[in-house]
Amino acid sequence: MDASILLVGGDGFLATLLDRLHNLLNCTVEVASRPSEAVPLIQAQQPDLIIVQANQPGSLELCYEIKGQAKLAWIYCLLLEIPSQMLEPDLRRTWEMEARTEALEGGGDGYLWLPQKDAQGEELKPDEIAKQDRLLRSQILAGVRAVKTHRELMRTNDILSAIALSDPLTELNNRRALDWELPRQIQNAQTRSESLSLVMLDIDYFKRINDTYGHPIGDRALQLVSSRLRHNLRFRDTLFRYGGEEFVIILSNTDESEADLVARRLCRLIGEQPFMIDEGLDLTITISAGTATLRSTDDGRGGSLLKRADQNLLKAKSTGRNRVVSSVEVTTEES
Incomplete structure (x- = not known):
């Protein structure tokens, strides 16, 4: 025994x-x-x-x-x-x-x-x-x-x-994991009086990849983009597949200007080097991103914070894609 x-x-x-x-x-x-x-x-x-x-x-x-x-x-x-x-x-x-x-x-x-x-x-x-x-x-x-x-x-x-908290295709944390982790990190940030930011990313024209090359190629593209994002984040950042071709990154102890820099760096890393899908196909892929930083008026679940990041992502897509719209820029425009 x-x-x-x-x-x-x-x-x-x-x-x-x-x-x-x-x-x-x-x-x-x-x-x-x-x-x-x-x-x-x-x-x-x-x-x-x-x-x-x-x-x-x-x-x-x-x-x-x-x-x-x-x-x-x-x-x-x-x-x-x-x-x-x-x-x-x-x-x-x-x-x-x-x-x-x-x-x-x-x-x-x-x-x-x-x-x-x-x-x-x-x-x-x-x-x-x-x-x-x-x-x-x-x-x-x-x-x-x-x-x-x-x-x-x-x-x-x-x-x-x-299994329940992992996305089987990309092996990233999934949306359920985000729903659990974001409130925890918000509470930590508030307790420690630290900044907290989000980056919401979306692969540009992803439907075109599926329509042109088929869903298996689209799945492979998602895997490669996920891998490149994961390997170019800081140790304190947490990456999630939010759904479809969308991703969310929680940036702990990160303010508005730092979140903007992180998002722009990731956009460059994705867009500057093509992805080798197989021996006969290289795809140039770009992403759009929106950032948002935690405010004292945000709810503890993170709903309002996510909403602002999503709104900024929509602005990035509607103004040409392959770009970042950040909280810094929105605050400047509104003032």
């Missing part, structure tokens, strides 16, 4: 359990003497399971804290008590039921009560120890299975999320 376990308890508890675990399982084990020491270890290492001494102060609070954090709630918490002596049967049933109920209500996933001696104070017989070991091992394996299932679901969700 490939699993990581964190033991939390006093010296006697740790010594007893370490020996038993090494005989039962093939796993990596870390230890912490108190729940307060366990918290940074859990956050840093995120073990598959934690086994906590149930009667140690703070044990239930530790489980409750773990289950209250979304990033840690999947960790399997087993509360374990190793009393020095077994109780009489009637008292044991009552005690164990109350202790298990309290443990599960407090955030534990499981509870075990494994006394070291029988009710008469005699050492446990080998078959009784074997039964305890089997129960302990099966409880840990159940936890490992639960954690493994969770991890597989998380990996599947990550893959599905990546």
Whole structure:
């Protein structure tokens, strides 16, 4: 079994359990003497399971804290008590039921009560120890299975999320990704009092490419334009395929004049060098662009910011294409 376990308890508890675990399982084990020491270890290492001494102060609070954090709630918490002596049967049933109920209500996933001696104070017989070991091992394996299932679901969700947020043709972020990312970046910019700008791009006369050469050539042109844009952006810029032949770039910490420079540079990079579609076809492609910069009056979702960038893009297309209309120019004209 490939699993990581964190033991939390006093010296006697740790010594007893370490020996038993090494005989039962093939796993990596870390230890912490108190729940307060366990918290940074859990956050840093995120073990598959934690086994906590149930009667140690703070044990239930530790489980409750773990289950209250979304990033840690999947960790399997087993509360374990190793009393020095077994109780009489009637008292044991009552005690164990109350202790298990309290443990599960407090955030534990499981509870075990494994006394070291029988009710008469005699050492446990080998078959009784074997039964305890089997129960302990099966409880840990159940936890490992639960954690493994969770991890597989998380990996599947990550893959599905990546697919949902990615454009399959260009491998760029798609419009859904923009709808998620733009509000986040707007909030960051407002919190840090930084500038934020958008560039909206459109391939000029793209329909003519499809009509003349066919949609496979148009798709290849989109891929090549996307690649050239992606490889000529700054590390802090985020590129999206907005739809069809339109693209949006989020420019973090970028003001109006800087956004205008970025857009003009990209227009030159696209238009100055033809795209080799295949061995027999080179296409000269140009783009038009509109920029917009975040204002204090813009909505948090980015709708008004996108609208201004789109309006500037429409002006660039209507005034001849292969050009940029920026917020700087519009502000100058309106004043």
